[in-house]
Amino acid sequence: MSDTTTPRTITRILVANRGEIARRVFTTARRLGIETVAVHSDADAGLPFVAEADQAVRLPGNTPAETYLRADLVIEAARRTGADAIHPGYGFLSENADFARAVVDAGIAWIGPAPESIVSMGSKIESKKLMESAGVPVLADLGTTxxxxxxxxxxxxSAGGGGRGMRIVRDLADLPSEVEKASAEAASAFGDGTVFVExxxxxxxxxxxxxxxxxxxxVAVFGERDCSIQRRHQKVVEEAPAPGLSDETRAALHExxxxxxxxxxxxxxGTVEFLVDAHDPTRFWFLEMNTRLQVEHPVSEAIFGVDLVEAQIAVAEGREVTPFLPGEPRGHAVEVRLYAEDPAADWQPQSGTLGAFEVPGVQVEFANPRPYGLRLDTGFVAGSEVGTHYDAMLAKVIVHAPTREQALRQLAGALARAKVHGLTTNRDLLVEVLRHPVFVAGDVATDFFETQQLASRAAGVDETLVERSAFAATVALMERAREARTVQRGIPVGWRNVVSAPQVxxxxxxGRETPVRVEWYGGRDGYTSEVGTVLAASPTQVTLEHDGVAVRYDVIVDASDLAAPVVHVDSPAGYVRLTKVPRFVDPADQVATGSLLAPMPGSVISVSVEEGQQVTAGQTVLVMEAMKMQHTITAPTDGVVTGINVKPGSQVGAGDVLAVVEGEGAEA
Structure with missing residues (x-):
């Protein structure tokens, strides 16, 4: 907060952030009668948070370093728009003490802690020493010992968070290399390569x-949250209260x-984070303190019936937190983070255009449902472009219910019925977690994905789902073609006087090289296939019967590419994205065998091999950076590097050929 206790009235807030958190702050500000200002990069110009603000200021460029991390541009935007307060959200500049000081020095209210507090907790190494002296249990810093x-x-x-610059070491011989990797990643992400070992x-x-x-x-305590379900040391499921804690442990954590x-x-x-021994929950240790609002704050808001952003604003105005003091928590709240990523491909982030985006049953966005219900916090809508410059989180979906069991069931049901098209997401994984017997029993731990086998993390696909969805997609495409006819509209689709072979x-x-082959027949009685019988069909909905069971498939066709339309198919069994294969392929569109393709747009960080070099399967060829994460591209087989098309610093698009590795037998 501003380092003065003199009361002030905030009239216009600039949010030095983007997407979902900007919309979240704007929602509270509008309710309180406070005007809003957005700052945005060029890549974000079309997102909802920009349109929702009373005023918006462009930050030229796309990367965080060019835009949201430019403290000077953000403060200048506040001056130009007359904003008398800045809310940093989370990430970017939210825990930057120099930025906080610059805001205060500019005479603008800082909706965050004093710069000195940010400094105290900005280094995990120094904060652990400080906490130890305050009597808070900490893990030993082993250093080189x-x-x-x-x-x-x-x-x-030591600086930053979000799982970046973090490595698990199980062999002491690996420690030096893992420290080096963690330091490099930390320097890239936070500008500080300092690391420590515990x-x-x-x-x-x-x-x-x-x-x-x-x-x-x-200091008001708004209960605790369990955030143990994580991938890459980043949270994906959060809940409050934390299940399975005794009253004594809960009280000790709060104290x-x-x-x-x-x-x-x-x-x-702020949030004080602890590591709790799952085998003995009475044992816990201080991890770090996040001197900002957390992504998962909605679950605490739900069970205590408060608006934490309103509390932030009140304290920034010099008022006391007393009116917001929590009573007894009510019910249970669970939040999931819906990401554009592929859990089966090592959580690889995805980019592209978000097609349909619907979560059924949403009662409110960015605010507490009353008395219980479903909340959605998102920075995107259907048609939004999900780029490669920022975090891959699409939305937070939150359910507040009387019991944990009810909350898990309701949230899983809402996600299972959601329509999220255009990108691979972790939706199916989240549903599986929420219904997993170990998680439902409250046996939560940070190694959940390492100890549990989840179908949605398997590299394979549900062949039955794919086959039936592909048949439904085919029927919808045929119905779409039927409606486009200008002549002979009465002739059945696929009609043949003499049936010699099925239509194909x-x-x-x-993610699969071999296309799905659908064999079907058309005639007076409609469509038939070994996959099932069509009971009803239209360009947007197909009902199939198989073994006496009828299932409805909702279909959306994106025909922006007429030769190869994309077909999105939703059913109770899941979502499938398919692309119609053109009958004739342009040779220029084909790539050489052994080509390593860029999985997404990004930049090349390093190249580890040379042309003509012999490599083994799994050996690192190069490293890319996209969507705030590093991605290692490895050799798919033993062979020889016969081509390298990039160098460090190269910008690449999705599908670009990065290098070529010819299999064994190739000559250097």
Whole structure:
């Protein structure tokens, strides 16, 4: 917050962020009668948060370094628009003490903690020392003294978070290389390559406590959240209250969080994160303090019936947090993060145009449902472009219900019926987690994805789902063609006087080289196939019967490419995205065998091989960076590198040929 306790009235807030969190802050500001200002990159110009703001200022460029990380441009935007307060959201500049000081020095209210508090908690190494002196339990910093007896180890970035600059080490011989990798990633992500080493707690739980402090010294505790379901050390499912904790452990966590905040005279909203031993939940250790609003704050808002952004604004105006003091929590809230990513491909982020985007049953966006219900916080709508410059999170879907069991069931049901087209997402994975017996039983830990076998993480596909969805897609395409006829409209689709062979349609499935072959017959009685019988058909909906069971398939056709239309198929069994294979392929569109293609647009960070070099399957060929993450491109087989088309710094598009590795037998 501003370092003065003089009361002030905020009239216009600039949100130094984008997407979902900008819309979240705008929602509260509008309710309070406060005007809003957005700043945006060129890539974000068409997103909803820009249109929703009362004023918007363009930050020229696309990358974070050119736009949202430019403190000078953000403060200048506040001056130009007359904004008297800046809310940083989370990420970007939200935990940048220099930015906070610059905002205060400019006479603008800073809706965040004092710069000194950010500095105190900005270094995980120094914050652990501070917490230890305040009596908060911490894990030992092993530095270079680690031995085999200390294994496994965790290498962590001292600055930043989000799983970047973090490595698990199980062999002491790997420690130097893992420290080097973590340091490089941390330097790239946060501008600070400092890392440290601590014991890695197997089967640990990530439990955090929400606090809000004011200038009068009051620290309000808004309960705890369990955020243990993580991939790449990044959260994907969060819930409040944390399941399975005793009253004694819960009280001890809250007291430790209050002591941590009090130790740095904390003012504003913040989160104190702990690692809890899942085998013995009475044991816990301080991880870090996030000196900002957290992504998962809605679950705390739901169970306590508060608006944490309103509390932030109130404290920034010099008022006390007392009116927001929480009572007893009510019910249970669960949040999932819907990402544009492929869980079966090592969580690879996805980019492209978001097609249909519908979550059924949503009662409210960016605010608490009353008394219980479904909430959606998203920065995108159907038609939005999901780029490669920022995080791949599409939305947060939150359910608040009387019990945990009800919340899990309702959230899984809403996600299963959602329509999210155009991109591969983690939707099916989230549904599987919410219905998984281990998770439902409350046995949550950060190693969930390593210890549990999930079908949605398997590289294979549900062949039955694909076959039936492909047949439904074929029928919808034929019905679409029928409606486009200008003559002979009464002739059945696919009609033949003498049936010598079935009609054949080929559809490409994302991630699979061999197309799906659909054999079907058409005639007076409609469509038939070994896959099923068509009971009803239109260009947008097909009902198939198989073994006496009728299932409806909703179909959306994107025919922007008339030769190869994309077909989106939704059914109770899941979502399938297919592309009609053209009958004739332009030779110029074909690539050489062994070509390594860019999985998404991005930049090349490093190239590890040379042309003519012998490589083995799985060997690193190059490293790309896209959507704030690094992606390693490896040799698919033993062979020889016969071509390299990029170099460090090269910008590539999805599908570009990066290198060519010819299989064994090729000559160097």
């Amino acid at each position: 680690a031995t085999d007896a200390d294994l496994p180890l965790l290498v962590k970035a 014991p890695y707690v197997e089967h640990g739980r990530h439990v955090e406590v929400q606090v809000v402090g004011d200038h009068a010294g009051t 430790a969080a209050r002591n941590a905040a009090a130790a740095i005279d904390y003012v504003g909203a 349609t080929e559809l490409a499935l994302d």
